[in-house]
Amino acid sequence: MRATRFFIATLKEAPADAEIVSHQLMMRAGLIRRLAGGIYTWMPMGLRVLRKVEAIVREEMNRAGAIELLMPAVQPFELWEESGRGPKYGPELLRFKDRHQRDFVIGPTHEEVITDVVRREVKSYKQLPRHFYQIQTKFRDEIRPRFGVMRGREFLMKDGYSFHASYEDLEREYRNMYETYTRIFTRLGLKFRAVAADTGSIGGTGSHEFHVLADSGEDAIAYCPNSDYAANVELAEALAPNTSRLAATQTMQEVDTPGKTKCEDVSALLDIPLQKMVKAIAVVHAQGSFALLLLRGDHYLNEIKAQKIIGEFRFANDEEIKSTLGCRPGYIGPVGVNGVAIYADHTVAAMSDFVCGANKDGFHLKGVNFGIGGLVDVTGSNVADLRNVVESDPSPDGKGMLSLCRGIEVGHIFQLRTKYAEALKCQFIDEQGKEQVMEMGCYGIGVSRIVGAAIEQGNDERGIVFPAAISPFEVVIVPMGYAKSEVVRTAADQLLNELLAAEIDAILDDRDERPGSMFADWELIGVPHRIVVGERGLKEGKLEYKGRSDADVQMQDIGSVAGFIKQRLCD
RNA sequence: CGGGGUGUAGCGCAGCCCGGUAGCGCGCUUGCUUUGGGAGCAAGAUGUCGAGAGUUCGAAUCCCUCCACCCCGACCA
Numbered sequence: 237m238r239a240t241r242f243f244i245a246t247l248k249e250a251p252a253d254a255e256i257v258s259h260q261l262m263m264r265a266g267l268i269r270r271l272a273g274g275i276y277t278w279m280p281m282g283l284r285v286l287r288k289v290e291a292i293v294r295e296e297m298n299r300a301g302a303i304e305l306l307m308p309a310v311q312p313f314e315l316w317e318e319s320g321r322g323p324k325y326g327p328e329l330l331r332f333k334d335r336h337q338r339d340f341v342i343g344p345t346h347e348e349v350i351t352d353v354v355r356r357e358v359k360s361y362k363q364l365p366r367h368f369y370q371i372q373t374k375f376r377d378e379i380r381p382r383f384g385v386m387r388g389r390e391f392l393m394k395d396g397y398s399f400h401a402s403y404e405d406l407e408r409e410y411r412n413m414y415e416t417y418t419r420i421f422t423r424l425g426l427k428f429r430a431v432a433a434d435t436g437s438i439g440g441t442g443s444h445e446f447h448v449l450a451d452s453g454e455d456a457i458a459y460c461p462n463s464d465y466a467a468n469v470e471l472a473e474a475l476a477p478n479t480s481r482l483a484a485t486q487t488m489q490e491v492d493t494p495g496k497t498k499c500e501d502v503s504a505l506l507d508i509p510l511q512k513m514v515k516a517i518a519v520v521h522a523q524g525s526f527a528l529l530l531l532r533g534d535h536y537l538n539e540i541k542a543q544k545i546i547g548e549f550r551f552a553n554d555e556e557i558k559s560t561l562g563c564r565p566g567y568i569g570p571v572g573v574n575g576v577a578i579y580a581d582h583t584v585a586a587m588s589d590f591v592c593g594a595n596k597d598g599f600h601l602k603g604v605n606f607g608i609g610g611l612v613d614v615t616g617s618n619v620a621d622l623r624n625v626v627e628s629d630p631s632p633d634g635k636g637m638l639s640l641c642r643g644i645e646v647g648h649i650f651q652l653r654t655k656y657a658e659a660l661k662c663q664f665i666d667e668q669g670k671e672q673v674m675e676m677g678c679y680g681i682g683v684s685r686i687v688g689a690a691i692e693q694g695n696d697e698r699g700i701v702f703p704a705a706i707s708p709f710e711v712v713i714v715p716m717g718y719a720k721s722e723v724v725r726t727a728a729d730q731l732l733n734e735l736l737a738a739e740i741d742a743i744l745d746d747r748d749e750r751p752g753s754m755f756a757d758w759e760l761i762g763v764p765h766r767i768v769v770g771e772r773g774l775k776e777g778k779l780e781y782k783g784r785s786d787a788d789v790q791m792q793d794i795g796s797v798a799g800f801i802k803q804r805l806c807d
Numbered sequence: 808c809g810g811g812g813u814g815u816a817g818c819g820c821a822g823c824c825c826g827g828u829a830g831c832g833c834g835c836u837u838g839c840u841u842u843g844g845g846a847g848c849a850a851g852a853u854g855u856c857g858a859g860a861g862u863u864c865g866a867a868u869c870c871c872u873c874c875a876c877c878c879c880g881a882c883c884a
Contacts, residue, residue, distance in 0.1 A: 248833060248845075249819045253877055263818095273876070327808095328882075345884090379808075379882065386884095393884055445884095454883095648884065682884030716843055752844035770843065780843095 237709065237743040238732075243280045244747075245269075246757050256452055258691035259384030261700050265761045267687070267708075274381025274389035281761060282687070284708035286392065289686050290371055292423050292705065293394050300416040302367040302396050307349045309373060313339035315348040319659045330377045342375040347656045347678060350397040354674070355662040361401045364664060364674070365409060369396030371683060386644065386688035394681040399657075399674045401666060406651055406675040410442065413649050413679045417446050420681070421647070425703025426690055429643065431457050431466040434540075442651030446681075447643025448689040455645055456624075458638045460631035469640070470540050472625045473632045476582035486589045486603030488571070494598045497566025499533035502600055506591065510534040514584055514592040514604070516568040518552035518561065526552065526560050528570055530580040530614075532587070535623040545620045546579060561595045569593035571601055572610040580614040581622040644689040645682070652676040691762075700762025701784050704805055710741040711801055712763045714755065716770035719748040727794065728769040731779070734798045740805065759784065765801055767792075 245266030253270075254260040262268045267282030278286055294304065313331060316322035322329070330342045343349065350368055358366060371394045381389050396413070400406040414430065421428040426448050433443040445468065447457055459466035467473075496502045499513045513533030519542075520526055527546060531537060543549065557565050561573065569592035570578050584590075591602045607613035628637045656662070657674045666672050687706070694701040704710055713735075715721075715728040728744055735742035743763075745754050758766060768780040768789070778791040781800065792800050 247818060251818065252813085252820090255878075374884080376883075380878095380880090382877085391884070395884085645884065680884050685884055714843095720842080748842095750842060750844085750846065752842095752846085754845090755843090756845045768843075772843075 237741075239743060239745040239747045242743065244757060244761075245279055245281070246760055254384060256383050256386075256692065257695055258386065258452075258688045261691055261695055261760070261762075262384055262688065265700055268385060274378060274387070276385055276388060276390075278684075281708050285687050285702070285706050286684060288706045288708075289424065289683050290392070290394075293420055293681055293683060294371060296416050296420045296423070297369050297394065297396065300367075300412055302369045302398075304370060305353075305368050306370050306372060307343070307346050307353070309343050309375070311341050311343050311346075311349055313341050315352060315660075316341060319348050319351075319656055321348070328377050328379070330375050343372075344374055344376040345680075346370070346372075346395055347397065347652070347676075348660065351656045351660045351662045351676070354397075354399050355657075355660060358399065358674075359664060361664055361666050364399055364401045365405050367396055367398035367409060367677075369394060369679070384688060385684050386692075388684065391682065392684040394683055396679040398677040398679070399662070400676070401664065401672070401674070403653070403675050406653070406677050410649060410651055410677055413677070414444060417647050417649065417679075417681070421446060421448070423705060424686065424690065425705045426686075427693060428646070429457060429459060429466050429641075430464075431459070431468055431643070432471065433468060433648065434471055442653070444649050445645050446647030446649075448646050448686070448693055449641055449643050450689065450692040451642055452692055453642035453644040455643050457641050457643045458625045458629075459641065460633060460636050461639055462636035463631065463633055465631050465633045465635065467632075469624050470538065472638070474582065474621050474623050474625045475630050475632060476619075476621070477586045479586060481586045481606070482588045484588050484603075484605035484608055486605075488601055488603045488605070488609045490594055490596075490599050491591075491602055492598065493567075493600045496600075497564070502591065503533060506600075506602065508591055508602070512587070512590050514570075514587065514590050516570055516593060518557050518565070518568055519546075519549040520552050520556065521546065522548040525577070526556070526575075527577040527579060528568070528573065529622055530570055530578065530584045531623055532581065532583045533591075535581065535583065535626065537622060538624045541620070542579075542622050545617075545622065546577075563593070563595045563597050567593040567595060567597055567599060569595050569601060569604075570611055571595070571604060577618070578612065578614060579618050579620060579622065582619060583623070585614050585619040644685070644692060646686050646689050647679075647681045649679045650677065652678050694762070696785070698756070699760030702762040702764060704764045707762060707764050709743040709763050710805055711735060711743075711765040711767060712758045713742060713744040714751070714758065714766060714768050715745070716751055716768065716772075717748075718746050721771055723774055724769055724771055727774055727779075731767065731769065731794075731797060735801065738798045738802055740798070740801055765804060767797060767801075 247264045250260035250264050254263050266279050268276040270276055374393045375390050378389050398409045428448050430444045430446050433445040456469035458469050458472035493502050496505050499515050503510045503513055510533040515531050517529040588605050590604050592604055594601045627640050631638050654673045657676050662674050663671050691700050713728055715724045717724055732744040764784045766782050773780050777794050779794055779797050780789045781792050782789045
């Protein structure tokens with residue numbers, strides 16, 4: 237490829253609406269342009285990246301035995317009524333009517349359509365198992381599209397659906413996909429981690445998310461460095477402490493803490509460690525009853541866990557707190573409250589001689605103990621895992637301590653079991669001639685999101701640092717004075733031909749720009765390898781090589797460059 | 808949807824409070840010079856000031872309505 241025949245659309249400044257680095261860099265490098273909220277054009281440079289990701293995904297899916305097909309983006313709404321998902325999906329499902337006033341949707345996912353295909357085409361156990369997948373544009377009318385291509389409304393996704401005669405076979409395919417996804421993300425050159433995910437109503441161990449690790453990721457992940465345990469912090473279990481509660485040694489005492497409404501402030505004022513503090517969070521149940529959730533001073537509430545224990549709730553507002561407890565938020569405590577349910581985190585239940593709010597503005601209590609002086613003891617179902625795990629909590633698999641990191645969800649595999657097959661009557665005849673409902677799995681990869689995630693993971697002050705596998709070009713040739721110097725022009729043209737002949741995806745920047753702006757452009761775009769052709773080096777029969785993240789250049793003999801690059805790309 | 812904010816040239820912004828000539832930087836066009844890290848000089852082009860209605864002799868500026876976009880919260884690849 238030659239730059240003058242391609243389309244390079246770099247920008248010095250990023251549009252103001254691009255918030256995170258990957259979005260800014262994708263705009264600046266001319267990979268994408270915005271059409272409407274959450275809807276982007278993939279410019280030629282960006283499309284090359286997208287296609288490379290797609291190709292790797294396709295290759296590995298095919299190798300894993302999945303069969304590609306392509307389903308319509310437009311689906312009749314009836315199918316969604318049949319599966320019962322129409323109402324549940326709600327406004328995220330983009331609906332419209334055709335000229336005959338028939339209801340249609342633009343597909344946000346394809347469980348219904350694929351199940352409809354399979355229920356019509358697959359009748360016998362002899363045709364099972366089958367795994368169909370497609371790489372296709374989806375539309376989800378997100379409440380808040382943001383982060384460019386990472387949470388767009390229109391996006392490219394690989395979605396696969398497998399059908400089985402037995403649960404055992406579904407499990408086999410699930411493991412197959414776990415391994416396939418691992419291969420895909422490895423080939424893409426990304427740092428990633430598979431984490432256990434919520435399986436909702438279906439339960440079991442049947443769901444994993446694949447996260448690209450990046451500090452800016454939206455999800456917090458807890459993992460054990462000594463084992464393969466990893467889970468979304470939303471799910472990661474905080475084990476109950478294995479030490480039992482110590483006997484009380486102090487008597488309860490009111491202390492003056494004017495203006496100190498945060499655990500950290502009270503801890504500093506009283507010179508008592510945060511780990512001896514208890515915070516109480518006031519919530520209101522769906523039925524209207526009040527409850528207090530007790531957490532250690534340095535821990536944070538996990539709303540998902542709490543919801544599972546106490547049911548739907550919302551946070552109490554200031555007036556409700558005032559009228560029920562008689563104080564402002566910041567001074568809430570569990571002592572002397574009547575008719576208010578108290579739920580304690582495991583850690584809190586094992587505490588003694590602690591500090592908490594006095595339910596009186598400007599005061600806290602110290603030397604507080606469960607079962608003494610107006611504080612009921614907490615036992616049984618009122619003690620639960622209510623908090624987010626923190627760094628160095630014990631790993632639930634008992635193999636060491638947890639570490640935390642952040643990730644971007646780019647893949648999700650799920651054992652659907654018979655949820656859709658049942659609703660849509662997707663059945664087959666088994667060996668005994670009996671009609672059975674198929675077991676299903678589904679497996680998604682956010683293809684366009686991967687591009688954003690890769691950039692989020694690989695960038696520096698100069699721009700994108702692409703893994704070679706998905707860079708728009710593998711090598712760029714930057715000539716010094718292409719228009720002026722015939723030696724340079726000849727050498728550059730010849731090198732381009734050599735690289736292309738060696739099946740290296742190379743581009744020659746023949747724009748005759750000033751060197752500075754060519755260097756800046758290609759560093760912004762993130763091409764991993766660069767060769768400079770200049771009269772200076774040519775005199776000695778040498779070309780200059782620099783890797784995108786290298787500190788220095790190195791000189792290579794003109795004849796050995798193609799081989800050298802080939803070697804680099806294999807590393 | 809709730810809360811906050813922004814719409815002025817392709818991009819980044821000033822002007823708005825206090826109404827009166829539409830402005831800056833980058834980019835773009837032309838010419839000359841320059842050519843190993845986003846060049847210099849000179850000359851140009853580009854705007855329904857988000858849309859509509861209103862107040863006024865006069866509105867980018869004040870008032871109202873709408874629209875779009877962004878940020879913070881509940882979803883997901």
